[in-house]
Amino acid sequence: MSAGVRTASTDMTPTSSKRSVPGASVLFDAPGPRARRRIRIASGISIAAIVVIIALGVHQFADHGQLDAAKWEPFTQWPIWRFLLTGLLGTLEAAALTAVLGSALGMVMALGRLSKVRVIHYAAATYIEIMRTLPVLLMIYVTLFALPAYGINLPLVWKLVAPLTVANSAAFAEIFRAGILGLPRGQEEAALSIGMTRGQAIRLVVLPQAVRIVTPSVVSQLVSLLKDTSLGFVVSFSELLFKGQVLSTFNHLLIQTFLVVTLIYLVVNGSLSTVAHRLQRWTARRTSRGGKPGVAAPPGMALTPMIGEGHHE
Numbered sequence: 001m002s003a004g005v006r007t008a009s010t011d012m013t014p015t016s017s018k019r020s021v022p023g024a025s026v027l028f029d030a031p032g033p034r035a036r037r038r039i040r041i042a043s044g045i046s047i048a049a050i051v052v053i054i055a056l057g058v059h060q061f062a063d064h065g066q067l068d069a070a071k072w073e074p075f076t077q078w079p080i081w082r083f084l085l086t087g088l089l090g091t092l093e094a095a096a097l098t099a100v101l102g103s104a105l106g107m108v109m110a111l112g113r114l115s116k117v118r119v120i121h122y123a124a125a126t127y128i129e130i131m132r133t134l135p136v137l138l139m140i141y142v143t144l145f146a147l148p149a150y151g152i153n154l155p156l157v158w159k160l161v162a163p164l165t166v167a168n169s170a171a172f173a174e175i176f177r178a179g180i181l182g183l184p185r186g187q188e189e190a191a192l193s194i195g196m197t198r199g200q201a202i203r204l205v206v207l208p209q210a211v212r213i214v215t216p217s218v219v220s221q222l223v224s225l226l227k228d229t230s231l232g233f234v235v236s237f238s239e240l241l242f243k244g245q246v247l248s249t250f251n252h253l254l255i256q257t258f259l260v261v262t263l264i265y266l267v268v269n270g271s272l273s274t275v276a277h278r279l280q281r282w283t284a285r286r287t288s289r290g291g292k293p294g295v296a297a298p299p300g301m302a303l304t305p306m307i308g309e310g311h312h313e
Helices: 033-063 069-076 078-113 118-133 136-149 156-181 185-193 198-235 240-251 254-288
Strands: none
Touching: 069 078, 069 254, 078 118, 078 156, 078 198, 078 240, 078 254, 118 156, 136 156, 136 198, 156 198, 185 198, 198 240, 198 254, 240 254
């Protein structure tokens, strides 16, 4: 009898388990026609309201002389921008550290919550639920006041990064868990069928696909994370908002300074939001093409021979 050997990158997923999982619907259902119409109407009303508010604000600024050229002239000088950009570098540094540590810890917590060991599952679930409900500012106060009372005095940057990491790791954990649960079970079953252990299947097959699916959501979380770094002024960390406070105290141009700071935040966060949107569309296009993720055997592991259909003695 001749046996056909199926490679893991071919159709190893059971027919009942095949389904496309758009990146946009990992965490929520796609809206229907009526919902999309309501969203468009609500968006139009919101945009109109924002335009009216901005127009009223500009009118009030003009009436009180806040738009005078003399009050904006300092912001045409490079030393002022260099001072603010130094704060932006501090913001990006804190955000980068938090993103790396928070996503790594979040991945561990997500796997822990999906663990079949009850102790690990409940420990991870408890951590995630508690950290999702605690205010970030309260955690910063813990690192600022509570820990030094017990002889633990963290460096300045870590007084901000540590609580942000703990808070955002819970959000990352839920994003990664949603991505893992959104994959067809056939992916893991196919990996197990070719001789992988469950740990290898999770590490080499499930996680890479889950991370690709939730990448837009991860980038969106980075926007929230970047905004959280503005709490650095509480610990006197030299981030963008803190630099803005110092500058406004020096030049006595409170409104102008914080409008410029707001503009910088809009540019940075808007860029991240654009990246997230494009990644979401790219992921949706890849999924809609109907490509099936392959399962690659780890080095040194032979693929399991299977009897091919249509091959007889």
